[in-house]
Amino acid sequence: MTSRFTELVVDCHDPERLAAFWCAVLDFRVIDRSEGKVEIGSWEPTVEEVRARQMPPTLVFIRVPEGKAVKNRLHLDVSPIDGSTDDEVSRLLDLGATRVDVGRHPGQTWVVMADPEGNEFDVLRSLAPANQAIDPEG
Incomplete structure (x- = not known):
């Protein structure tokens, strides 16, 4: 089964x-x-x-009816496919996302963001071809 x-x-x-x-x-x-x-x-x-x-x-x-009360126990990770991580973060901010400060982890290469209702998600390294997106953080 x-x-x-x-x-x-x-x-x-x-x-x-x-x-x-x-x-x-x-x-x-x-x-x-x-x-x-x-x-x-x-x-x-x-x-x-x-x-x-x-x-x-x-x-x-x-x-x-109830609002979000604590940090999500489950979240989405997204990876840009046709631009840099920085470009994608800018695009997501324009769509209504916000940056979330959860403290930096050693070697952290992702950006923590929240959707318009505060649900956290991470923007990971770019998956764009190397000649298409230059992203110093990953």
């Missing part, structure tokens, strides 16, 4: 706003929405595809 990782659910106040933010960050699209819920992904899952192999999970934003 096996299970598949199919969705990552994020509790939030404004599912439409967070879905729009993360669609812009990840180049995803809205694949489902209902009252108080928006699901985004890079593909539209079908039962057959999910049963056949592990596919990238979708993100589901669900409206809840």
Whole structure:
């Protein structure tokens, strides 16, 4: 017996706003929405595809009444694919993200940020081809 990782659910106040933010960050699209819920992904899952192999999970934003109270125990990591880490951080700030100061770790090469509702995520090293993005931190 096996299970598949199919969705990552994020509790939030404004599912439409967070879905729009993360669609812009990840180049995803809205694949489902209902009252108080928006699901985004890079593909539209079908039962057959999910049963056949592990596919990238979708993100589901669900409206809840309570606010975020503590640091997330689970967070997303993103890696720029066509520019430097610094360029991506600038783009994400323009989209509504903020930098988060959690203290530096020795040798830290990632940038800690938060989405518009304060959910932390990390921007990792650039995966852009070497001649496309020069990033001194990784």
